Amino acid sequence: MSSFIEIVDLVKSFKGRGFSNGEKIFTAVDRVNLNIEKNTIFGLVGESGCGKTTLSRSLLFLDPPTSGEINIGGIDLGKLSRRKLRTFRRKVQIVFQDPNSALNPKMSIENSIKEGLNNIGYEKSRINDRVDELLGLVGITPAHKSRFPHEFSGGQKQRIVIARALSVEPDFLILDEPVSNLDVSIQAQIINLLLELKDKLSLTFLFISHDLNLVSYLSDRIAVMYKGKIVETAPAEIIMERPVHPYTLKLFSSVPGISPIDDEAGEEIFHVEEQGYSEGLPDGRVYHLADSKLAPEMLEIAEGHFVACYNEK
Amino acid sequence: MNDSILEIKDLKISFGSGENKAAAVRGINLDVRRGEIHSLVGESGSGKTVTSTCVLGLLPEPPAIIESGSIRYKDLELLSLSAEARRKTRGKEIAMVFQEPSKYLNPALKVGEQITEMLKLHHGMNSSQSEKRAMEILDLVGLGDNNRVLSSYPHELSGGMKQRVMIGIAICCDPSLLIADEPTTALDVTLQLQILKLIMKLRRQLNMGILFISHDLAVVHDISDRVSVIYAGLIVETGSREDIFSSPRHPYTRLLLASIPDAAKRGKKLTAISGRVPDAEHFPSGCAFHPRCPLAEEHCSEQQPAMESLGGSQSAACFCLSKEWTE
Numbered sequence: 001m002s003s004f005i006e007i008v009d010l011v012k013s014f015k016g017r018g019f020s021n022g023e024k025i026f027t028a029v030d031r032v033n034l035n036i037e038k039n040t041i042f043g044l045v046g047e048s049g050c051g052k053t054t055l056s057r058s059l060l061f062l063d064p065p066t067s068g069e070i071n072i073g074g075i076d077l078g079k080l081s082r083r084k085l086r087t088f089r090r091k092v093q094i095v096f097q098d099p100n101s102a103l104n105p106k107m108s109i110e111n112s113i114k115e116g117l118n119n120i121g122y123e124k125s126r127i128n129d130r131v132d133e134l135l136g137l138v139g140i141t142p143a144h145k146s147r148f149p150h151e152f153s154g155g156q157k158q159r160i161v162i163a164r165a166l167s168v169e170p171d172f173l174i175l176d177e178p179v180s181n182l183d184v185s186i187q188a189q190i191i192n193l194l195l196e197l198k199d200k201l202s203l204t205f206l207f208i209s210h211d212l213n214l215v216s217y218l219s220d221r222i223a224v225m226y227k228g229k230i231v232e233t234a235p236a237e238i239i240m241e242r243p244v245h246p247y248t249l250k251l252f253s254s255v256p257g258i259s260p261i262d263d264e265a266g267e268e269i270f271h272v273e274e275q276g277y278s279e280g281l282p283d284g285r286v287y288h289l290a291d292s293k294l295a296p297e298m299l300e301i302a303e304g305h306f307v308a309c310y311n312e313k
Numbered sequence: 314m315n316d317s318i319l320e321i322k323d324l325k326i327s328f329g330s331g332e333n334k335a336a337a338v339r340g341i342n343l344d345v346r347r348g349e350i351h352s353l354v355g356e357s358g359s360g361k362t363v364t365s366t367c368v369l370g371l372l373p374e375p376p377a378i379i380e381s382g383s384i385r386y387k388d389l390e391l392l393s394l395s396a397e398a399r400r401k402t403r404g405k406e407i408a409m410v411f412q413e414p415s416k417y418l419n420p421a422l423k424v425g426e427q428i429t430e431m432l433k434l435h436h437g438m439n440s441s442q443s444e445k446r447a448m449e450i451l452d453l454v455g456l457g458d459n460n461r462v463l464s465s466y467p468h469e470l471s472g473g474m475k476q477r478v479m480i481g482i483a484i485c486c487d488p489s490l491l492i493a494d495e496p497t498t499a500l501d502v503t504l505q506l507q508i509l510k511l512i513m514k515l516r517r518q519l520n521m522g523i524l525f526i527s528h529d530l531a532v533v534h535d536i537s538d539r540v541s542v543i544y545a546g547l548i549v550e551t552g553s554r555e556d557i558f559s560s561p562r563h564p565y566t567r568l569l570l571a572s573i574p575d576a577a578k579r580g581k582k583l584t585a586i587s588g589r590v591p592d593a594e595h596f597p598s599g600c601a602f603h604p605r606c607p608l609a610e611e612h613c614s615e616q617q618p619a620m621e622s623l624g625g626s627q628s629a630a631c632f633c634l635s636k637e638w639t640e
Binding site: 047048087110138153155158183184186187188189191192195210212213214216217218236237238251254255257258259260261 | 356357413500502504505506509510513528529530531532534535536554556568569572573574575576577578579583584585586589592605
């Protein structure tokens with residue numbers, strides 16, 4: 001059975017600039033394989049700089065990937081012409097962390113939302129009703145539509161960004177840290193809204209965040225990214241209960257809010273590359289992570305639970 | 314027993330004048346004891362940073378106006394000290410660590426110079442003494458095995474290393490009080506844990522009191538001895554960590570804790586707090602939380618509730634504490 005979204009061997013590398021004369025190549029996303037099922041929430045976690053955002057931008061062909069394949073709903077994006085890609089993009093929308101930079105400060109929110117509708121050739125006579133409907137959907141009073149972004153609070157701005165993303169009737173939303181900039185008491189409002197919209201409009205989410213508490217709360221499946229590679233992916237409950245990869249273990253054990261820190265225990269500095277692992281792996285062999293030049297083998301250790309393994313120790 | 318090294322009493326700070334006057338801090342009481350971590354937790358605009366900046370004496374006046382109150386550090390009344398005397402306590406007695414180390418480290422000075430500068434200024438050390446001490450400090454903050462650090466410029470260090478350097482600068486004069494304003498907010502979780510452990514280790518080794526300012530309840534839960542929750546320029550609830558996290562009483566504290574997502578709440582809708590965080594120019598009358606409070610009654614909008622003791626070290630400011638709470 002094929003998944004709604006299939007990412008096959010995706011690579012995105014950047015050439016160095018300046019004196020290196022383009023010889024230094026930095027691979028931000030390294031041979032990533034992921035499948036996302038329809039109407040689910042796929043959580044992507046990892047630390048800053050691990051390639052989460054680059055992956056999401058490659059997914060949309062905003063930064064076309066260096067190599068690899070992306071299939072969304074059975075369509076291979078790499079094979080589309082530029083024009084077709086543009087029309088296809090309405091099916092995939094993205095919501096960024098900072099609504100301030102996502103909204104044009106010189107445009108009323110009404111015009112911001114209309115822009116997308118005009119682009120897809122929405123029936124002119126119905127555009128105004130559609131704007132009201134969208135604002136209603138995200139809990140903004142339609143009467144405020146002639147206002148400008150600075151007249152809204154951070155949470156409201158994020159709602160408007162969501163309304164604009166939904167205006168073109170996407171199937172798939174990429175949410176890149178959508179609540180990190182918001183106040184704690186506002187975050188829950190936006191998360192509840194997103195979950196409600198997902199059910200109402202049968203959306204599929206790729207939810208990117210560094211907040212593991214949040215990702216564990218809402219994801220169906222979680223993938224952990226480390227230095228451009230996916231190191232472990234599994235259904236959320238399983239990865240939380242039985243993480244296997246040393247980096248996943250390290251990440252989940254660093255999550256705040258579970259238990260008070262024991263300051264007597266001292267600092268342990270833990271180098272992922274030096275770890276080997278055999279626990280939790282069905283074949284009992286010990287793998288280690290020293291050679292990052294090799295492509296990892298994704299070992300399926302239980303149904304749907306994949307761990308990146310390198311050479312045998 | 315009163316072993317507090319910092320005692321803030323009825324502190325009121327406002328900005329601007331006339332119609333645009335904003336009362337950012339409206340009568341805060343807070344104390345930090347020797348060797349404890351007291352967290353002040355609140356959302357943006359609640360007055361937590363204004364309070365901490367005021368303790369440091371770094372609040373620009375004007376635009377800020379300290380209307381009333383007292384800040385006592387050991388036996389000193391900070392608010393009545395001269396600017397010169399405050400400058401001498403700052404860094405030496407009361408140190409600070411901020412969110413973005415790259416903003417507070419001097420980009421044009423080597424790290425070593427930035428540490429020895431403090432030692433020469435406050436302790437009158439000469440170059441060789443201060444360099445020796447700087448090495449010890451780097452050791453203390455976990456950068457000891459890296460002798461390159463002293464001769465590096467801040468941009469050559471990673472974010473976590475910069476934060477360690479900043480902590481090193483803060484503790485190099487053995488302060489009794491450390492003010493840490495969101496010191497780990499910009500860091501990844503794994504680094505955050507390292508820095509929190511470092512702060513806690515130093516607290517024990519140096520017996521410092523720490524005023525920890527944060528918006529992140531999860532972090533506050535992991536490190537605090539005592540917690541005070543601030544909303545709209547007032548402390549609404551204070552107590553030990555157990556009090557606040559196991560039996561919160563103020564509706565704001567309760568809702569805030571309920572609204573934080575975690576794995577245990579999977580499949581359940583999060584409790585959201587309606588409305589928005591008020592800004593200092595438009596704090597609601599009476600109890601500032603009343604427009605967002607599910608328990609609010611009519612008089613909540615008229616009168617400001619006083620802090621009421623709930624036994625032990627816990628107290629909260631709410632008229633409806635005896636009302637039944639259902640989530």
